[in-house]
Amino acid sequence: MEKFILKYFNLIRTIIAILIGVAISIFIIFFVSKNALGSLKYFFLGPFLSKSRLGNIFESATPILFCGIAAAIPFQASQFNIGQEGAFFLSAAIGTGFALSVSSIKLPGFIYVILTLLAAGIVGALWSFIPGFLKAKWKVNIIVSSLMSNYIAYFIGLYIINYHFRDKSAGFLTSYRLPESDWLKQFIPGTRVHIGVLIAIACAFIVYYFLYYTKLGYEIRMVGFNFHFAKYSGIDVFKVIVLSSIIGGFFAGIGGMSEVMGIHRRFLWQISPGYGWDGIVVAIIGKNNPLLIIFVSLFLAYLRTGGQVLNLLSDVPYEIVSVIESVIILLITAEAFLENIKYRITVKEAERKEIIDESSS
Amino acid sequence: MNPVLRSILSTSFLFSIIRVTTPILFPALGVAITALSGSLNIALEGIMLVAAFTGVVVSAFTNNLLLALLFGILSGVGIAALLGYFHLKLKADIIIAGIALNLFASGITVFLLYIFAHDKGVSSSLKSLVFPNVQISLFKKIPILNSTLNGQNILVYVSFLAVIAYYIIIYYTPLGLRIRAVGQNPDAASSVGINVARTKMYALLLSGLFGAFGGLYLSMGYVSWFARDMTAGRGFIAIAASSIGGNLPLGTFLGSLLFGIAYALTNFLASINVPSEIIQSIPYIVTVVVLTIYSAQTSKKKEVGEE
Numbered sequence: 001m002e003k004f005i006l007k008y009f010n011l012i013r014t015i016i017a018i019l020i021g022v023a024i025s026i027f028i029i030f031f032v033s034k035n036a037l038g039s040l041k042y043f044f045l046g047p048f049l050s051k052s053r054l055g056n057i058f059e060s061a062t063p064i065l066f067c068g069i070a071a072a073i074p075f076q077a078s079q080f081n082i083g084q085e086g087a088f089f090l091s092a093a094i095g096t097g098f099a100l101s102v103s104s105i106k107l108p109g110f111i112y113v114i115l116t117l118l119a120a121g122i123v124g125a126l127w128s129f130i131p132g133f134l135k136a137k138w139k140v141n142i143i144v145s146s147l148m149s150n151y152i153a154y155f156i157g158l159y160i161i162n163y164h165f166r167d168k169s170a171g172f173l174t175s176y177r178l179p180e181s182d183w184l185k186q187f188i189p190g191t192r193v194h195i196g197v198l199i200a201i202a203c204a205f206i207v208y209y210f211l212y213y214t215k216l217g218y219e220i221r222m223v224g225f226n227f228h229f230a231k232y233s234g235i236d237v238f239k240v241i242v243l244s245s246i247i248g249g250f251f252a253g254i255g256g257m258s259e260v261m262g263i264h265r266r267f268l269w270q271i272s273p274g275y276g277w278d279g280i281v282v283a284i285i286g287k288n289n290p291l292l293i294i295f296v297s298l299f300l301a302y303l304r305t306g307g308q309v310l311n312l313l314s315d316v317p318y319e320i321v322s323v324i325e326s327v328i329i330l331l332i333t334a335e336a337f338l339e340n341i342k343y344r345i346t347v348k349e350a351e352r353k354e355i356i357d358e359s360s361s
Numbered sequence: 362m363n364p365v366l367r368s369i370l371s372t373s374f375l376f377s378i379i380r381v382t383t384p385i386l387f388p389a390l391g392v393a394i395t396a397l398s399g400s401l402n403i404a405l406e407g408i409m410l411v412a413a414f415t416g417v418v419v420s421a422f423t424n425n426l427l428l429a430l431l432f433g434i435l436s437g438v439g440i441a442a443l444l445g446y447f448h449l450k451l452k453a454d455i456i457i458a459g460i461a462l463n464l465f466a467s468g469i470t471v472f473l474l475y476i477f478a479h480d481k482g483v484s485s486s487l488k489s490l491v492f493p494n495v496q497i498s499l500f501k502k503i504p505i506l507n508s509t510l511n512g513q514n515i516l517v518y519v520s521f522l523a524v525i526a527y528y529i530i531i532y533y534t535p536l537g538l539r540i541r542a543v544g545q546n547p548d549a550a551s552s553v554g555i556n557v558a559r560t561k562m563y564a565l566l567l568s569g570l571f572g573a574f575g576g577l578y579l580s581m582g583y584v585s586w587f588a589r590d591m592t593a594g595r596g597f598i599a600i601a602a603s604s605i606g607g608n609l610p611l612g613t614f615l616g617s618l619l620f621g622i623a624y625a626l627t628n629f630l631a632s633i634n635v636p637s638e639i640i641q642s643i644p645y646i647v648t649v650v651v652l653t654i655y656s657a658q659t660s661k662k663k664e665v666g667e668e
Contacts, residue, residue: 032476080456134649138657141604143403143456145652147597148645155642163636281464284457317475322468329461334451 002345013338014285017331018299021324028323029316039314046309047302053309055191059263061301063088065200066255067279068297069207070124072288073248074132074142076211078224081245083131083146084252085276086153087124089269091253092260093157095120096175096267097165099182109181116182116261117199117254124253125246127153132245136238142245154272161267175267184262194262201294203251208290210247220244252276284329300325372508374625379513381628382621383520384409384583384592387575388599389617390527391568393608397531398564399544403459404444405572406596407466412437412576414470414484417587418477421487429490430577437573438566440466445565449558463596471589484580484587491585492516492577514582516574523571528610530567540564572596601648605655623647 005012026040033039047053067084074081098119099112107115131149134140158173165175184195211217222230223240231237255275260267282300286292303321311318331337388405395402415436420429444462447453471481478486492515500511531537542550543560551557575595580587602620606612623644630640 082460130649134653134656138653139659140649140653140656141600144597144601144604145649147594148601148648148652151594151645152642152649155638155645159636159638162638277464280460284460317472317481319468319472319475319481322464323472326461326465326468329464330447330453330458333457333461334447334453336450336452339452 002349005345006342006349009342010287014287014332016338017328020331021328024327025320025324028320033314033316035314039310039316042313043306043310043316043320046313047305051190053305055188055193056305056308057298057301058193058197059191059301060304061297062194062197062200062262063255063259063273063275064278064282064300065197065204065294065297066251066258067275068282068286068293069200069204069279069290070248070250070252070255071276071279071283072286072290072293073207073211073220073251074244075283075288076224077220077240077244078227079132079135079241079244080143081128081131081135081146081248082143082276082280083128083149083153083245083249084279085272085274086146086150087127087249087252088256088276089150089272090127090153090157090256091120091124092256092269093160093267094123095253095257096178096260097160099178099261100165100176103179103182107181112179112182113184113261117257120257121250121253124256125250128245128249128252129242132242135245136241150272150276158270165267167266172268173270177266178261182261183265184258186262192263194258196258196262199258200255203254204290204294207251211290216240216243252279281325281329285332372505374629375505375509376513377628378618378621378625379509379517380583381624382618383514383517384575384579384595385598385602385620385624386520386614386617387523387578388572388596389602389606389613390523391571391575392599393603393606393610393613394527394531394540394564394571395561395568396603396608397544398540398561399547400448400455400561400565401459401600402441402444402565402568403456403597403600404440404462404466405568405575405599406592406594407459407463408437408440408569408572409576409579409592409596410463410466410470410590411440412573413580413591414474414576414587416577417484417487417489417580418473420490420581421484424490426490426492429581433577434570434573437576438569441565441569441572442562445562448565449562467590470587474587474589482589487586489586490581492582514578516578516582519574520578523574524610524614527571527613531610536560536563575599598644598648601652605651619651620644620648 025043029039029043030036047057067088070084070087071082095116099116102115127149131140131142131146134145135142161175162173167174167176186192186194211221219230219235219240220243222233222235223237227237230240259275278300282293282296286296303324307318307321310316310320388409391405391408392402412433416429416433419432420426423429440462444455444458447458448455474484475481478484480486494512495515495518496512497510497518500506531541539550539555539560540563542555543557547557550560576592579591598620599617602616603613604616605619606614606616627640627643
């Protein structure tokens with residue numbers, strides 16, 4: 001038992017953190033809701049009770065997963081580039097513009113879709129290059145610069161849609177509709193689950209391979225693990241900082257465009273949708289491991305869906321989800337949380353081993 | 362004279378610069394004092410939100426401005442204490458813990474706003490109080506000062522006093538000396554008997570105090586209601602403002618003023634025929650440019666990647 005706990009200590013700790021977050025939410029619901037048991041049922045079981053809600057989990061996990069792996073790559077290099085929100089938004093805007101501009105060429109659907117996604121990915125990569133480069137070249141605080149880049153991207157994106165691709169016949173600020181050949185197909189009837197979710201999962205596997213089985217991925221992790229060691233062992237730190245930002249931004253960009261092509265079929269965001277921040281959350285909870293991030297994204301999407309059901313059918317507001325999320329992040333990032341238990345078990349194991357060694361000698 | 366130029370040179374423009382600088386200056390002082398102690402508090406956004414919300418709710422339910430002030434400050438310092446506890450005691454990364462607390466503040470304020478006011482956007486259904494505007498008779502005799510500085514909200518003057526207080530704290534008190542010592546070299550400070558964690562905690566609590574004032578000003582002075590996410594990134598801009606100013610009192614003040622000017626310019630330029638999206642992005646572009654210039658000058662001494 002002790003050996004098992006030590007081996008899977010991180011996983012157990014994460015699960016305990018999640019359970020505490022859930023427990024706090026149950027406590028809050030009992031505190032504020034007039035029909036607490038009903039609310040609890042809506043929150044935790046609601047997402048599973050209909051096909052469209054189940055689909056909802058996968059739909060909303062898709063952009064979160066893209067942004068999660070986008071955040072994980074610079075985070076692995078200990079570069080706190082939090083510009084995924086802006087890269088997501090701007091890539092979706094420019095990607096939409098690109099798709100509409102080339103729509104007259106009548107490309108075959110397959111090529112059209114790939115070209116659009118690639119264009120958006122490149123926009124995201126170029127945009128994320130800025131904070132990465134500023135950090136590598138002049139040591140500009142990457143948290144601040146990437147944060148500012150989010151606001152700038154938001155305004156540029158709005159400007160592009162508003163002044164160049166706005167559908168004036170629509171009663172609200174939105175772009176023209178994408179041609180049907182550029183849609184990501186929704187393949188489960190009765191839901192809006194689209195091909196994007198498969199692309200996202202594939203990307204997570206690719207990034208996992210990239211981070212753990214390629215030279216550049218190793219360099220990225222090494223810079224994050226020990227900057228000075230990496231530097232003095234000859235790793236080009238400048239390259240790693242810039243590339244980790246660029247590659248991360250690429251996936252944020254694809255994520256933004258996949259959301260447009262799969263769900264809305266036009267660019268209709270007037271406020272930034274916040275998936276970049278969700279991406280940071282899932283990257284942290286998933287310890288920057290792309291495969292874990294898949295599950296964390298689904299878990300977060302499940303909480304969100306439950307929150308929506310709760311909001312709709314009970315007297316508890318949706319924002320309870322943010323409270324749970326923040327508690328979970330705080331506990332997971334707190335290294336000393338449960339550390340004394342691990343310490344005690346380690347000591348006990350060592351003592352037992354010593355006794356065995358002594359008795360055998 | 363060009364009408365745009367004329368409105369920029371008017372005293373009402375100067376008045377509005379001071380008005381929009383205050384909610385940046387308070388959190389900037391909060392960031393500065395933690396940065397001096399060697400940690401970076403990025404939770405000012407959340408601290409301000411919680412204090413802004415608490416002030417509005419307490420004043421609406423008690424009708425007492427002093428209680429609103431007291432509880433607003435307590436709530437802000439409480440969030441800072443939570444950050445300190447997780448960072449210093451439970452060894453959480455301060456940036457991630459800060460992000461989590463910002464998320465928490467954004468969620469909990471909207472959650473409670475719905476519970477108290479049955480609205481998720483603004484608190485206008487609550488009859489909350491505001492801090493008074495004050496006239497200072499001394500300024501009346503001086504023409505430009507009178508129209509720019511006089512008649513501002515009382516918390517605007519408090520923000521000026523806060524800069525002076527910050528100056529006194531870091532240069533003339535034992536705590537300030539310890540904060541600077543810990544920030545420069547924690548090992549050396551610890552070797553002469555300074556409790557590093559406790560000193561950092563005090564710096565964080567003070568930053569909570571500054572941030573709380575910023576939040577209270579936003580919801581009970583700048584405007585007279587609480588709106589969801591009303592800090593709108595000011596807690597983050599504050600990081601830029603204080604780092605431009607080298608985290609020193611005058612520098613932080615001037616850094617905040619720079620962003621105040623950019624904001625006020627945004628409001629003024631919006632009246633002429635430039636797409637509003639472009640104008641609104643100016644303060645953020647300015648932040649990146651100024652920060653880059655500042656960092657380029659100081660980075661020569663340090664290595665890339667070192668924090």
